[in-house]
Amino acid sequence: MLYLVGLGLADETDITVKGLEVVKRAERVYLEAYTSILHVGKEKLESFYGRPVIVADREMVESSSDEILSGADKSDIAFLVVGDPFGATTHTDIVLRAKELAVPTKSIPNASILNAVGATGLQLYNFGQTVSMVFFTDNWRPASFYDRLRENASIGLHTLLLLDIKVKEQSLENMARGRKIYEPPRYMTVSQCAQQMLEIEAEKGEKVYDEDSLAIGCARVGADDQKFACGTLKELSGIELGPPLHSVVLLGKRAHELERDYIRLFAINEQTFDASWKKYHERQ
Amino acid sequence: MLYLVGLGLADETDITVKGLEVVKRAERVYLEAYTSILHVGKEKLESFYGRPVIVADREMVESSSDEILSGADKSDIAFLVVGDPFGATTHTDIVLRAKELAVPTKSIPNASILNAVGATGLQLYNFGQTVSMVFFTDNWRPASFYDRLRENASIGLHTLLLLDIKVKEQSLENMARGRKIYEPPRYMTVSQCAQQMLEIEAEKGEKVYDEDSLAIGCARVGADDQKFACGTLKELSGIELGPPLHSVVLLGKRAHELERDYIRLFAINEQTFDASWKKYHERQ
Numbered sequence: 001m002l003y004l005v006g007l008g009l010a011d012e013t014d015i016t017v018k019g020l021e022v023v024k025r026a027e028r029v030y031l032e033a034y035t036s037i038l039h040v041g042k043e044k045l046e047s048f049y050g051r052p053v054i055v056a057d058r059e060m061v062e063s064s065s066d067e068i069l070s071g072a073d074k075s076d077i078a079f080l081v082v083g084d085p086f087g088a089t090t091h092t093d094i095v096l097r098a099k100e101l102a103v104p105t106k107s108i109p110n111a112s113i114l115n116a117v118g119a120t121g122l123q124l125y126n127f128g129q130t131v132s133m134v135f136f137t138d139n140w141r142p143a144s145f146y147d148r149l150r151e152n153a154s155i156g157l158h159t160l161l162l163l164d165i166k167v168k169e170q171s172l173e174n175m176a177r178g179r180k181i182y183e184p185p186r187y188m189t190v191s192q193c194a195q196q197m198l199e200i201e202a203e204k205g206e207k208v209y210d211e212d213s214l215a216i217g218c219a220r221v222g223a224d225d226q227k228f229a230c231g232t233l234k235e236l237s238g239i240e241l242g243p244p245l246h247s248v249v250l251l252g253k254r255a256h257e258l259e260r261d262y263i264r265l266f267a268i269n270e271q272t273f274d275a276s277w278k279k280y281h282e283r284q
Numbered sequence: 285m286l287y288l289v290g291l292g293l294a295d296e297t298d299i300t301v302k303g304l305e306v307v308k309r310a311e312r313v314y315l316e317a318y319t320s321i322l323h324v325g326k327e328k329l330e331s332f333y334g335r336p337v338i339v340a341d342r343e344m345v346e347s348s349s350d351e352i353l354s355g356a357d358k359s360d361i362a363f364l365v366v367g368d369p370f371g372a373t374t375h376t377d378i379v380l381r382a383k384e385l386a387v388p389t390k391s392i393p394n395a396s397i398l399n400a401v402g403a404t405g406l407q408l409y410n411f412g413q414t415v416s417m418v419f420f421t422d423n424w425r426p427a428s429f430y431d432r433l434r435e436n437a438s439i440g441l442h443t444l445l446l447l448d449i450k451v452k453e454q455s456l457e458n459m460a461r462g463r464k465i466y467e468p469p470r471y472m473t474v475s476q477c478a479q480q481m482l483e484i485e486a487e488k489g490e491k492v493y494d495e496d497s498l499a500i501g502c503a504r505v506g507a508d509d510q511k512f513a514c515g516t517l518k519e520l521s522g523i524e525l526g527p528p529l530h531s532v533v534l535l536g537k538r539a540h541e542l543e544r545d546y547i548r549l550f551a552i553n554e555q556t557f558d559a560s561w562k563k564y565h566e567r568q
Contacts, residue, residue, distance in 0.1 A: 128441070130408065
């Protein structure tokens with residue numbers, strides 16, 4: 001059996017009791033380590049599980065899934081995923097491959113950022129599609145997120161923006177020379193995301209949002225030092241929320257007063273919060 | 285400290301290791317028992333935790349939250365919620381009340397149906413707002429869900445429909461006579477939901493969906509006997525998926541071929557599935 005086990009969001013104790021039982025008895029334990037991160041390292045997990053953990057990078061999961069699945073028809077293999085096993089595409093791929101090989105699969109759900117963001121006090125019911133924001137480079141500034149934001153805004157919904165993670169990236173020079181030397185990992189911050197959003201709005205000018213639009217910067221959701229900051233995109237452009245992971249929620253126009261009462265607790269500045277709320281969210 | 289502890293979706297072992305530690309040391313343990321259910325009863329939880337559990341019905345949570353919070357400034361109170369603590373409105377209420385009383389709060393996330401539905405193979409990124417479907421009666425057939433479905437459909441997104449639960453309901457007669465006698469619990473099924481959807485489409489006639497639209501009936505998501513059935517709304521109107529809880533996903537037009545490959549594994553009938561896919565989802 002291939003078990004996909006969700007690890008939740010913060011540390012080694014966010015695994016479920018059911019998931020931990022699987023990890024303890026599995027023949028091999030893999031950790032998917034390129035779409036998200038926990039706040040603890042492999043060593044901490046290994047000592048908590050009392051088991052060795054094999055780190056599976058993107059290359060391994062995408063090109064060597066048969067290696068991961070080897071023997072799973074006879075014994076149990078655990079494939080650990082930060083958050084919930086079905087938060088990212090790749091994991092349906094490995095399940096489909098398992099089905100081709102007649103390997104049975106089971107998934108053990110856990111919290112993902114998509115539901116844990118409910119801790120902001122915003123109603124999960126009122127979120128539209130989720131959007132990814134990648135690091136812009138000098139000549140690559142993909143703006144498809146803007147279309148998704150416009151669609152959600154057109155029906156008044158909130159949008160969760162998931163921020164880019166770069167792990168095990170090679171510089172062009174190292175790649176060209178075939179040197180397996182990797183750049184230090186990079187994690188996009190709330191302020192970088194807010195800046196890129198405003199940059200694209202300035203370029204497109206369709207007024208999907210502006211400097212005064214309210215958003216919530218989220219850091220380390222689900223961890224003990226989880227932090228939310230609610231403010232205008234201009235305010236968030238300058239905010240510092242500490243270590244990764246970060247994400248951003250852009251408020252939909254249809255935001256409810258009960259949501260306001262809650263998120264106002266995280267306001268960077270209550271005056272600007274109230275002014276933006278009145279401008280964009282108050283029912284006339 | 286007031287701890288809101290997510291229990292996950294199926295049984296007593298879906299709690300996280302972190303959540304279980306809180307439950308074991310809390311002064312009192314409450315179980316919110318009216319917006320969702322686990323597949324195991326209070327007794328099973330009590331024996332697993334080694335602790336008594338106080339069942340909190342809607343009345344208690346909404347009118348006696350100060351009783352729940354009593355003493356939480358000095359000791360730890362655990363408030364258990366099926367799924368994730370912030371899946372439903374009520375639990376932001378209790379946190380706001382705690383803040384008024386200067387009681388610190390912490391939430392321990394877990395899987396909710398909103399992310400566990402990713403096990404259908406549909407991309408969670410492509411879901412729009414979530415919709416509730418209530419039991420129709422002879423003279424109460426609220427159709428606001430139809431507007432939400434139209435909005436999501438207008439931008440091509442999937443919609444998760446959460447189905448009604450009736451627990452501790454009184455008959456009109458018992459209510460009038462002040463008798464605390466409750467009707468047996470009722471849980472809406474996939475087939476009832478599909479029938480109500482088609483009933484409202486027939487009435488409104490705006491072609492948000494029709495009998496041939498593809499949807500996925502989901503039963504007991506996250507449990508060992510989790511079951512998915514993918515078919516047309518007409519097929520789902522007649523399907524039997526066993527015990528609760530059920531939910532439904534209406535497919536958005538923008539569904540991707542990778543999603544198709546996965547959900548086709550659950551097709552009630554591959555011919556009708558392929559025909560409906562071709563009609564509504566194939567890129568021209």
